[in-house]
Amino acid sequence: MSNNLNFVAKLRNSGLRPTKQRIKICEILFGGKETFHFSINDLSKIVAQKTNEKISLATIYNTVHAFLGKGYLKQIAVNSEQSYYDTNVSDHHHFYDEDKSQLIDIHDCEVEPVKINKKIPGKKIKSIEVLVKVQNN
Amino acid sequence: MSNNLNFVAKLRNSGLRPTKQRIKICEILFGGKETFHFSINDLSKIVAQKTNEKISLATIYNTVHAFLGKGYLKQIAVNSEQSYYDTNVSDHHHFYDEDKSQLIDIHDCEVEPVKINKKIPGKKIKSIEVLVKVQNN
DNA sequence: TTATTACTTTAGAATAGTTATAATCTAAGC
DNA sequence: GCTTAGATTATAACTATTCTAAAGTAATAA
Numbered sequence A, B: 001m002s003n004n005l006n007f008v009a010k011l012r013n014s015g016l017r018p019t020k021q022r023i024k025i026c027e028i029l030f031g032g033k034e035t036f037h038f039s040i041n042d043l044s045k046i047v048a049q050k051t052n053e054k055i056s057l058a059t060i061y062n063t064v065h066a067f068l069g070k071g072y073l074k075q076i077a078v079n080s081e082q083s084y085y086d087t088n089v090s091d092h093h094h095f096y097d098e099d100k101s102q103l104i105d106i107h108d109c110e111v112e113p114v115k116i117n118k119k120i121p122g123k124k125i126k127s128i129e130v131l132v133k134v135q136n137n
Numbered sequence C: 001t002t003a004t005t006a007c008t009t010t011a012g013a014a015t016a017g018t019t020a021t022a023a024t025c026t027a028a029g030c
Numbered sequence D: 001g002c003t004t005a006g007a008t009t010a011t012a013a014c015t016a017t018t019c020t021a022a023a024g025t026a027a028t029a030a
Helices: A002-013 A020-030 A040-050 A057-070 B002-013 B020-030 B040-050 B057-070
Strands: A037-039 A074-076 A084-086 A093-097 A102-106 A123-136 B074-076 B084-086 B093-097 B102-106 B123-136
Touching: A002 A020, A002 A057, A020 A040, A020 A057, A037 A040, A040 A057, B002 B020, B002 B057, B020 B040, B020 B057, B040 B057
Parallel strands: A093 A123, B093 B123
Antiparallel strands: A037 A084, A074 A084, A093 A102, A123 B123, B074 B084, B093 B102
């Protein structure tokens, strides 16, 4: 399938050889129609479910970090306990459901652009991240 | 000094006995004119500087967590490597200087209020956090 | 193809931040 | 001053992440 070529390109572009394990990871991350949010732990479990052989954590970390570096994945700071990643790398923000420990996209059109009337001399803005924490009412 | 009474009250209100160690922590956190941002590691070092005897990490964690629970401190998610805390618990946002690994307050008046045109059924908003990452230009 | 080489995978060791434990100590109330 | 419930401490345990080194595999050249 043409997806596979896509995966290989992504890997090559990230400086990684297209190995069996990495292609499997690509399938999970970029193969679906929907973008999704995951922790390394989540990804590791999904890999284990969809594959008989498990992929070692080291490989998962390495691959995710390489994709992060190339902008194929985005890291989301929610709390300090775990890293969350997002396959949707476009500008957008998130709800964080504290009861379910789950991220939900807020598309860019659903938020007014954030305006900051303050500058730091000698610094440029790299990103603006909005995190809306929600809980059951 | 009257500050000391204040510290004792804060501790009592957080369900903690006012011990020597905890009062020392209070002095550092709430004794200055300025609010400040810190990691547990930072706090531990400051304690060591300002005191001859060191306070154990366990005590520092316990006290910080109790203050967090009572809203005397605020936790700020920057990245997954370390927890950052803020003695300024009023509504406000932050710059994060990636080169210096340092947080800088954005006062509420320096940002237009963030408007989100999306609701999650059955959930209420607990907080809206804006983090503006900056780097040297 | 096959051989060679450089990069990968993997399990498990190492590390860092955080939490739990159990013995010793201390604030609070009598 | 006692008594006791709760605190402090050093250290062990735990969890997420990174490192390591041996064995395996993709890429390249012959």
